[in-house]
Amino acid sequence: MRQDYFVLFACCIPVKGHSRSTICDLQRNSFELIPNILFEILTEHEGKAMQTIFATYHHEYNREIEEYLDFLVEKEYGFYSAEPQSFPKLDLTWHNPFPVTHALVDFDEKSKHPLPHIVKQLTAMFCPAIELRFFHAPSLEVLENTLQTFQDSPFRSVQMIAGYSKDLTIAQLTALAYQYPRLQSLVIHSTPSENIPASSDISIPHLTFIEQNLSSEACCGNISPRYFTVNRQFFTEAQTFNSCLNRKISIDKRGFIKNCPSMTQHFGHIEATSLADVVKQQAFQKAWHISKDQVTTCQDCEFRYVCHDCRAYVANPGNALSKPAKCRYNPYEATWEAATIG
Amino acid sequence: MILILSKPDDASVEKVMDWLRQCDYPCVRLDPIDLIEQASFCSLYPEKLEVGQKVIDVTQVHAVWYRRMSNFTDSKYFEHNKKKLVKQAIAQLSQEYNAIAEGLPALLPQAYWLNTPLNDNVNKLQVLSIARQCKLQVPATFIVSTRVRLAKLLKEFALIYKSVYNSIFMKVDQGFYTMYTQEITQETIQRLDTTFYPSLVQQKIEKLYEIRSFYLEGQFYSMAIFSQQDKQTQVDFRQYNRQNPNRFVPYQLPSNLESKLTQLMQQLHLNCGSIDLIKGIDGQFYFLEVNPIGQYGMTSNPCNYNLDQIIAQHLIKQDLAYEKKAIH
Known part of the structure; x- marks a missing residue:
């Protein structure tokens, strides 16, 4: 005889959308689509004995309910147990010690803002991660000097995006990655398709060549299942904070300090304003607190805690809380417009 | 001021220091191996501690967190001198270093110690015995060195074997050896000589799940x-399945079990550690072992x-x- 209670593993969290739901598996980094009726059984009747659940539905759906739950057991989302009280839920509070967790600095060939000045300020705030986007094709020397800036700094991750140039060889870039272990990823954009190397020619995992043209900040803000992130950090942060902008600071290609380089509002120029002062401003932190639960349409979407938000390009520029403009998903119909899938 | 004693590559220490920094709280980190790597000076009274250029004002240190320190054989000193020294001298120097490191509490007798080198090495057999005194269930445990005895035990129980001392990762040439917990089968016995090195053999508990408690x-x-x-x-979840990882979820121990375990930790003079338990299919909790200092990230992360x-x-x-105490 089967045990009395069904329990979801605490890392498998049901999220209700308008027309269907997901179970987000924060441990195995995946999700499962489920019907809303199953969401109801898992949440409203959580902790109730199987027999009680059957009775709630007047014993009309005993077999269906059992089949659903057996499916979840088979997929290892949950288990039957005699002691559900021993398995508390996951606390979904997001914890992070850093006042700024992520910095984004943009450059094009006309940029004048000096990186060392920026890095020094971020270092004082113990910012652990930085992303540098070169919309143009910088020389090897520029890339080297850039990475040199991070020697003896507390940054744990440096990511770079740079434009393609035939003068940058795979060998040179590989050597660069070996010399600077902080470099976690290097993406070379605008690569002519005939020059994209076979993956077997690249010996390190963090070097990628892509055809896509990332020559301005407008390349950002895309919403697609490709960018879904299903893990504990992301999911807990998205409960109360903006999944793109929280504790982020950006310096755009002209040196203006912003939440995101694609946004128009700025909080001063890097030459005259200190990053630490900007980070403390309530006006600057406002965007950090726009969670998906506040965004129209997104709040009804079953993907809202695994999807990156975008506040720079919104569907209705008159409404700061409207959904990301580049999202093609309709949670009311549970359909994707074909264009962005792939 | 907080003093953290640890080797340099301890990820948990890094993360705790991130939080201390966020609170702007003074903290200094020291790897005791620096005492032999750099010019150093300790004075027991008045208390002084100088390591290289670093002068640690021990009178200002009121809390110490003791983590694993580097081994003597990790030191540059060992690297430079190993060819010159006979084995016995290396063993002696290593013990001298351990004794200095373990003596550090003498420099800071008034401070709070979260784990101390004094209680670092718990003996598994001793712990099991004390656990039994605390009314915890423990699996039947044996030290066996003959095939005949082992075969006889296997008739009575399903069995596993594991290390008596800490199970370590031995680096040999290009590979690593480690001592996972393994099941003993009839085939295992047939492969053994009539006598073998004394080994810890335990009754295998058929489990519903394992529990790790920090x-x-x-x-x-x-x-x-x-x-x-x-x-x-x-048999040993550390043989991780990375494709499809085991489920790690928060768990609430019954309060009477928690109080027995608290009693155990107090008797072992441990204020911190990771405890391994099994919930058997018989519904009983079995105590396995305690690790005074360990990587708690594997518990903290999945359970948030x-x-x-x-x-x-x-x-x-x-x-x-x-x-405050020191002032009064």
Whole structure:
């Protein structure tokens, strides 16, 4: 005889959308689509004995309910147990010690803002991660000097995006990655398709060549299942904070300090304003607190805690809380417009 | 001020220090190996500690967090001198270093110590014996060195074997050896000589799930590990299945079990450590072992227990409390 209670593993969290739901598996980094009726059984009747659940539905759906739950057991989302009280839920509070967790600095060939000045300020705030986007094709020397800036700094991750140039060889870039272990990823954009190397020619995992043209900040803000992130950090942060902008600071290609380089509002120029002062401003932190639960349409979407938000390009520029403009998903119909899938 | 004794590559220490920094709380980190790597000076009275250019004002240190320190054989000193020294001299120098490191509490007798080198090495057999005195269930445990005895035991129980001392990762040439917990079968016995090196053999408990519980001064942060469904992890979940990891979820121990475990930790003079248990299919909890210092990240992360911040706050609280004590 089967045990009395069904329990979801605490890392498998049901999220209700308008027309269907997901179970987000924060441990195995995946999700499962489920019907809303199953969401109801898992949440409203959580902790109730199987027999009680059957009775709630007047014993009309005993077999269906059992089949659903057996499916979840088979997929290892949950288990039957005699002691559900021993398995508390996951606390979904997001914890992070850093006042700024992520910095984004943009450059094009006309940029004048000096990186060392920026890095020094971020270092004082113990910012652990930085992303540098070169919309143009910088020389090897520029890339080297850039990475040199991070020697003896507390940054744990440096990511770079740079434009393609035939003068940058795979060998040179590989050597660069070996010399600077902080470099976690290097993406070379605008690569002519005939020059994209076979993956077997690249010996390190963090070097990628892509055809896509990332020559301005407008390349950002895309919403697609490709960018879904299903893990504990992301999911807990998205409960109360903006999944793109929280504790982020950006310096755009002209040196203006912003939440995101694609946004128009700025909080001063890097030459005259200190990053630490900007980070403390309530006006600057406002965007950090726009969670998906506040965004129209997104709040009804079953993907809202695994999807990156975008506040720079919104569907209705008159409404700061409207959904990301580049999202093609309709949670009311549970359909994707074909264009962005792939 | 908080003093952290640890080797340099301890990820948990990094994370706790991030939280201390966020609170702007003074903290200094020292790897005791620096005492032999750099010019150093200790004075027992008046208390002084100088390591290279670093002068640590021990009178200002009111809380110490002791983590694993580097081994003598990791030191540059050993690297430079190993060819010149006979084996016995290396063993002696290594013990001298350990004794200095273990003597550091003598420099800071008034400070709060979260784990101390004095209670670092718990003996598994001793711990099991004390656990029994605390009314915890423990699996039947034997030290066996003959095939005949082992065969006889196997008639009575399903058996596993594991190390008596800490199971370590031995680096030999290009590979690593480690001592996982393994099941003993008839085939195992047939492969053995009639006598063999004395080995710890334990009754194998058929488990519903495993439990790892992080203990900090009376508080338990427990996690259930569903290692049963997967053949690879059935006997030792550390044989991780990375494609399809075991489920690690928060767990609430019954309060009477928590109080027995608290009693055990107190008798072992441990204020912090990771406790391994099994919930058997018979519904009983079996105590397996305790690791005084360990990587608690494997419990903290999946359960979102936020132990790094909790430890940082605990150290700050104790540092302030002991500072107050020192003033009065």
